[in-house]
Amino acid sequence: MRAAVLGASQGMGRAVARRLAQRGDQVFVLGIEPEQLEKSAKDLEVISGQPVGWVECDLLRPETFGPALDRAEEALGGLDTVVITAAIFASQERLEEDTELLRNMLLANFTNTVLLCEEVRRRLLARGGGTLCVFSSVAGDRGRKPVVLYGATKGGLSKYLEGLDHRFRSQGLVTICVKPGFVKTGMTAGLKPPPFAGEPEDVARRVVRAIDRGKPLIYVPPPWRFVMMIIRCLPRFVMRRIKF
Numbered sequence: 054m055r056a057a058v059l060g061a062s063q064g065m066g067r068a069v070a071r072r073l074a075q076r077g078d079q080v081f082v083l084g085i086e087p088e089q090l091e092k093s094a095k096d097l098e099v100i101s102g103q104p105v106g107w108v109e110c111d112l113l114r115p116e117t118f119g120p121a122l123d124r125a126e127e128a129l130g131g132l133d134t135v136v137i138t139a140a141i142f143a144s145q146e147r148l149e150e151d152t153e154l155l156r157n158m159l160l161a162n163f164t165n166t167v168l169l170c171e172e173v174r175r176r177l178l179a180r181g182g183g184t185l186c187v188f189s190s191v192a193g194d195r196g197r198k199p200v201v202l203y204g205a206t207k208g209g210l211s212k213y214l215e216g217l218d219h220r221f222r223s224q225g226l227v228t229i230c231v232k233p234g235f236v237k238t239g240m241t242a243g244l245k246p247p248p249f250a251g252e253p254e255d256v257a258r259r260v261v262r263a264i265d266r267g268k269p270l271i272y273v274p275p276p277w278r279f280v281m282m283i284i285r286c287l288p289r290f291v292m293r294r295i296k297f
């Protein structure tokens with residue numbers, strides 16, 4: 054498999070890129086920090102024993118999307134799979150206070166992620182198909198007090214990914230929506246892990262298996278599927294009272 058990964062410098066993106074490299078897939082990394090990208094590419098080279106390229110691609114600068122995908126396609130001789138784990142997270146309180154941060158989060162996590170997915174969609178369909186695997190969140194499954202704003206971006210993204218899979222699966226484009234619950238990464242550093250908190254390596258194993266099988270939706274770790282099933286059933290007067 055020839056895969057480009059946006060978000061491979063850290064957390065779950067890094068774990069997915071490493072897992073792909075371990076089993077001999079060709080990987081190309083996209084991200085914002087040249088130093089981090091170079092480090093990530095070197096690490097993947099050691100794991101895979103093959104050259105790994107990198108290029109800047111910033112979710113806040115949509116003009117970087119086309120050139121970044123061009124570079125990835127050139128380096129790999131085509132693309133079969135694109136994995137997007139990159140996103141911006143901040144607490145509800147910070148987002149309510151900081152309009153600039155809110156604007157960037159809304160842009161990066163929804164509008165620009167969709168623009169990037171659309172660019173990927175056109176390219177993969179032009180070559181007969183491929184897989185687009187994007188990280189959303191359980192935060193998008195229900196309007197919840199601690200994640201009103203972040204959750205809204207992920208809710209919109211999840212719906213987009215579901216529609217994309219329905220529309221283009223028959224033409225060869227497989228769309229996979231990953232919904233992590235709580236996973237121990239830089240994004241959740243400092244937060245108290247709840248029950249069923251996951252590790253990036255376990256998530257990566259499940260995500261790569263979902264890519265191989267073309268599964269359109271996965272909750273990671275798996276118990277979050279049942280947690281969110283219950284949360285989705287709760288009446289609004291309960292949602293207004295609980296902290297979750």
Ligand SMILES: NC(=O)c1ccc[n+]([C@@H]2O[C@H](COP(=O)([O-])OP(=O)(O)OC[C@H]3O[C@@H](n4cnc5c(N)ncnc54)[C@H](OP(=O)(O)O)[C@@H]3O)[C@@H](O)[C@H]2O)c1
Pocket residue numbers: 059060061062063064065066084085086089110111112113138139140141142161188189190191192232233234235236237238239240241
């Ligand atoms: N961790 C959780 O519990 C959890 C729960 C639900 C959903 N998720 C979702 O799962 C995905 C992965 O989360 P994670 O915990 O692995 O995150 P993470 O460890 O914080 O990594 C985030 C990645 O996004 C990149 N990034 C940030 N801003 C970017 C931008 N403007 N353009 C391009 N790349 C950018 C970062 O690059 P740099 O390293 O260069 O900053 C980093 O590689 C995210 O979509 C997140 O919303 C996570």
